[in-house]
Amino acid sequence: MAVFELTEPSLKIAARRAYERGRLEGALWRGAGAAILAMPGFAVCNQTPWAGLCLAGFALVVAAGRLRGLSFEDGTRSGALAGILPCLLPAAVRVFDPGLCVLLASRGPWLCAAGGVAAGVILAWRGWAARGLPFWAGAAATLGFAAALGCIPAGLLGFGGLAAGFIAGGAPVVLSRKLAG
Amino acid sequence: MDSGGRGALQEELTALARGDRAAFDPAFRRLWPLLRGFASRFLPLGDADDAAQEALLRVFTRCSEFDPRRDALSWVLGIAAWQIRTHRTRMRRRREETMPSVPERPDAAASPEAAAMARELGAAIDRALAELAPGDAATLIAFARGERPDLPGPTFRKHVERALARLRARWRMDHGSL
Numbered sequence: 001m002a003v004f005e006l007t008e009p010s011l012k013i014a015a016r017r018a019y020e021r022g023r024l025e026g027a028l029w030r031g032a033g034a035a036i037l038a039m040p041g042f043a044v045c046n047q048t049p050w051a052g053l054c055l056a057g058f059a060l061v062v063a064a065g066r067l068r069g070l071s072f073e074d075g076t077r078s079g080a081l082a083g084i085l086p087c088l089l090p091a092a093v094r095v096f097d098p099g100l101c102v103l104l105a106s107r108g109p110w111l112c113a114a115g116g117v118a119a120g121v122i123l124a125w126r127g128w129a130a131r132g133l134p135f136w137a138g139a140a141a142t143l144g145f146a147a148a149l150g151c152i153p154a155g156l157l158g159f160g161g162l163a164a165g166f167i168a169g170g171a172p173v174v175l176s177r178k179l180a181g
Numbered sequence: 182m183d184s185g186g187r188g189a190l191q192e193e194l195t196a197l198a199r200g201d202r203a204a205f206d207p208a209f210r211r212l213w214p215l216l217r218g219f220a221s222r223f224l225p226l227g228d229a230d231d232a233a234q235e236a237l238l239r240v241f242t243r244c245s246e247f248d249p250r251r252d253a254l255s256w257v258l259g260i261a262a263w264q265i266r267t268h269r270t271r272m273r274r275r276r277e278e279t280m281p282s283v284p285e286r287p288d289a290a291a292s293p294e295a296a297a298m299a300r301e302l303g304a305a306i307d308r309a310l311a312e313l314a315p316g317d318a319a320t321l322i323a324f325a326r327g328e329r330p331d332l333p334g335p336t337f338r339k340h341v342e343r344a345l346a347r348l349r350a351r352w353r354m355d356h357g358s359l
Contacts, residue, residue, distance in 0.1 A: 066245075
């Protein structure tokens with residue numbers, strides 16, 4: 001990289017471009033990392049177009065969070081953390097129970113509910129201090145994509161279990177914090 | 182940089198690492214003179230500006246990786262020092278590439294006294310060269326003629342330096358001083 005005889009305004013523009021380029025590079029790496037992390041949720045019993053879309057959406061939102069920064073990035077980070085358990089739990093269970101692919105429709109809702117509880121606790125805990133639309137938009141998008149990726153094989157019942165678990169996990173944390181505050 | 186400026190730089194880089202673009206302008210205003218001054222302590226003026234520009238762009242490219250627990254000034258100067266080192270290496274390589282050019286030759290129309298002195302000096306150098314190892318003498322003669330043997334530039338330069346050192350030592354023994 002050789003920059004010769006740049007005037008101060010053009011140097012400032014070049015510096016701004018360098019900053020945005022650095023953020024874009026970081027965003028691409030983080031998006032790729034998120035995709036790799038969530039890949040088992042897609043690869044195990046779930047290689048459908050919808051699951052692929054969720055995987056791509058998850059990576060894209062995580063990358064966008066890194067690129068945008070501030071509350072949106074905080075939201076995507078919290079959402080990814082909360083969503084990774086419902087995303088990976090079915091895949092992890094299959095390691096111990098190879099028949100899960102067949103039985104996922106019957107056991108899936110319970111697994112999704114368990115993942116939803118964890119997601120609810122994590123998001124309620126981390127989102128307490130952070131308020132504002134960018135945070136919750138980022139968190140909802142990442143959590144939605146990641147959790148959907150894990151719960152697609154379980155069907156509508158899986159999503160029902162996920163939602164119930166999320167409320168069951170998040171409500172006590174919100175209540176206890178409200179009472180303490 | 183005083184402690185106030187240092188604290189402000191810490192805040193600005195922390196904000197930029199979080200993606201707060203509002204901190205870009207103040208960070209730029211603070212960093213450019215700092216890096217320029219730092220580079221000018223190690224490099225000549227024109228080269229210092231080039232190195233400072235490169236360091237500035239590098240700092241902004243890597244801004245998102247900045248860990249707010251680290252000291253911002255040390256982090257910035259670390260990047261700048263690396264950039265200055267790279268710049269110096271580039272300068273040295275450029276010099277090495279241009280070095281084996283044809284050396285200056287004595288004026289063909291010199292005065293008789295100067296010509297006599299040059300002849301004497303030439304004879305003395307010939308004697309000193311004859312006492313050197315044949316390889317060293319051949320290297321110096323090739324260098325004086327502007328010829329370059331089938332060697333990489335840096336290798337030939339090192340051969341010349343070594344041969345010159347031996348010639349100087351021999352000259353000192355015979356003539357006392359250079």
